[in-house]
Amino acid sequence: MYDIKIVIMDVDGVLTDGRIIVDGNGEEYKFFDVKDGHIIHIALDLGIKVAWVSGRYSPVTIKRAKQLKIEDVFQNEHKKVTAVEKIKERYSLEYKNIAYIGDDLIDIPPMILCGFSAAPKDAVLDVRKVADYVSGYNGGRGAVRDIMEFILKDVGLWERVLEKYLIIDNYADF
Numbered sequence: 192m193y194d195i196k197i198v199i200m201d202v203d204g205v206l207t208d209g210r211i212i213v214d215g216n217g218e219e220y221k222f223f224d225v226k227d228g229h230i231i232h233i234a235l236d237l238g239i240k241v242a243w244v245s246g247r248y249s250p251v252t253i254k255r256a257k258q259l260k261i262e263d264v265f266q267n268e269h270k271k272v273t274a275v276e277k278i279k280e281r282y283s284l285e286y287k288n289i290a291y292i293g294d295d296l297i298d299i300p301p302m303i304l305c306g307f308s309a310a311p312k313d314a315v316l317d318v319r320k321v322a323d324y325v326s327g328y329n330g331g332r333g334a335v336r337d338i339m340e341f342i343l344k345d346v347g348l349w350e351r352v353l354e355k356y357l358i359i360d361n362y363a364d365f
Contacts, residue, residue, distance in 0.1 A: 193307045193345050196288040197240040199275060200335065202252050204294035205311060206243070208331030221251045227335035231259050234339055237348045240282065244274040246297050275301045292338055293318055294330050309338040 203209055206227060212220040231241050242263035245252055249266065256264045263281070265274035271293075279289060287306035291298070294314035302308035302321050310322040311334035319325050324341055326334040343349045 195290045195342050195346055198290040199242045200292035201298050202243050202245040204330040205292050219251050222331055223255055228259055230336045230339040242278050244268050244271050271301045
């Protein structure tokens with residue numbers, strides 16, 4: 192059983208499928224999974240904090256973070272451990288309280304430090320080797336949903352989710 196208080200995750204390849212589309216006007220587009228967003232909303236409501244750490248800057252990332260009310264967003268972070276340290280200090284946490292989700296080599300150092308690490312199914316092999324949990328789903332295609340559900344179940348919060356969304360009394364007549 193883990194003692195997770197915050198989930199820190201990479202963006203491209205974890206929250207998105209890794210594709211970046213740039214149109215003729217230079218506008219950038221990414222694909223985020225709505226179910227990943229919903230589980231983030233649920234986790235935040237239950238008191239589990241969420242932070243994003245990306246190796247590149249993207250205005251699309253900022254827009255999506257605002258939609259989901261993610262307060263801690265670090266971009267252009269090539270040494271992701273530095274961002275993890277800042278988050279750790281901000282919330283007075285220990286590494287054992289931090290989960291990290293990554294998909295590429297740049298994510299390995301924080302994955303090793305944190306109390307729990309996870310990766311999408313399509314993460315690079317070396318990342319999957321160090322992950323405590325590898326989702327059965329690809330990045331941007333439900334991996335965050337799967338990993339967050341695993342964490343919420345592990346920390347004993349999943350029953351509260353079910354109570355909120357599955358009001359059993361309403362189904363008594365079925």
